[in-house]
Structures are given as structure tokens and as C-alpha cells.
Amino acid sequence: MLKDKTILSKIRAGDERAYRELFNIHYRILVQYADRFLNDIPLAEDVVQGVFIYLWENASKIELTQSLKSYLFKAVKNSCLNQLRAIQIYDKHQILYLEAALLQLKEEEHHDTELLEEVQQALMKLPEKMYQIFFLRFKEELSIKEIAQNLSVSENTVKSHLFKGRIILRKQLKLLTG
DSSP: OHHHHHHHHHHHTTOHHHHHHHHHHHHHHHHHHHHHHHSOHHHHHHHHHHHHHHHHHHGGGOOOSSOHHHHHHHHHHHHHHHHHHHTTOOOHHHHHHHHHHHHHHHHOSSOOHHHHHHHHHHHHTSOHHHHHHHIIIIISOOOHHHHHHHHTOOHHHHHHHHHHHHHHHHHHHHHHHO
């Protein structure tokens, strides 16, 4: 614990070498730990990097009541849980159902024009970037990687917009169909 307080003191003083050393020692294992919650390596990397950024920017506010390693694991766990809450994880089967319904509408020869219009109106209510991503994914049939490259965003951003958009659409379409 004394060593941890020394490392934290060095980080508080702006010692980048101590910070990098701490980062290099714990980064890989923390990403693996975060991936257990998120099942998404890039997102897990983002979460762990966020924890280390928080540590660097707020070292003066951090009071250790446990080892620094324990603090990092707890911070990663809390960040993962916050991330999961932020994207409002719901029943994955409902999300897959909506995705299948959207694809089915596109493929059917005889469209129910009223339903198609309602879906189009719901899509138009999405935020601009989210609408763009939906258009590229379902109309242009681009992969997540291709969308990320086309829009110069991370694949995580694309996934997040798709996930949140599906939730918004599901709610809007549920309101329309009663």
C-alpha cells in the first residue's frame, strides 16, 4: 500500500513515467476484465483508457482505501456498468426482432405502405448521425467497419448508434401500433 501511495503521489506531481509504468503494468489485464462485462474489445479498451485518463486528471482527488490495483479494477467495473446502463441494455431478442423486421420490410415485394411510411417517419425522427448510420447499414448494406471508415468514426460509435437507434425505433413503432 505504501508503494501504491508513492506511485499516486508521483502521478499527482505530474510524473508521466510513473503513470506510463502503471498503465503498462495493468492495461492489458484491465481490458480483459472489462471485456468480460462488455463483450467488445474496442469498447473495453475505451473504458480502460477512460479510467486511466480519469486517474491522471483527478489524481489529487483520489484517496486510496485499498491497493491501487484494486482501485483500478473497481473503477473499470463501475465504468463498464455505467456504459451498459448508458446504452440501456434490454432484451437482445427484441433488438434482433426489430432488426429482422426492418430487413423484412426491405425485402418484401408487397409492402404495407402505411407501415412502411410509419417506419420511414420514425427513422426521420432519429438524430442525423444515427439516421446516416441506419441508412448505410440497412439501405446500403454496409458493414459496421465500412460505415466507420466512411463516416470517420470508430466501430464502437457505429455499434452504439445502431443499438440506441433500434431502441428508439422500437419505442416509436410500439407507440404507433399500440
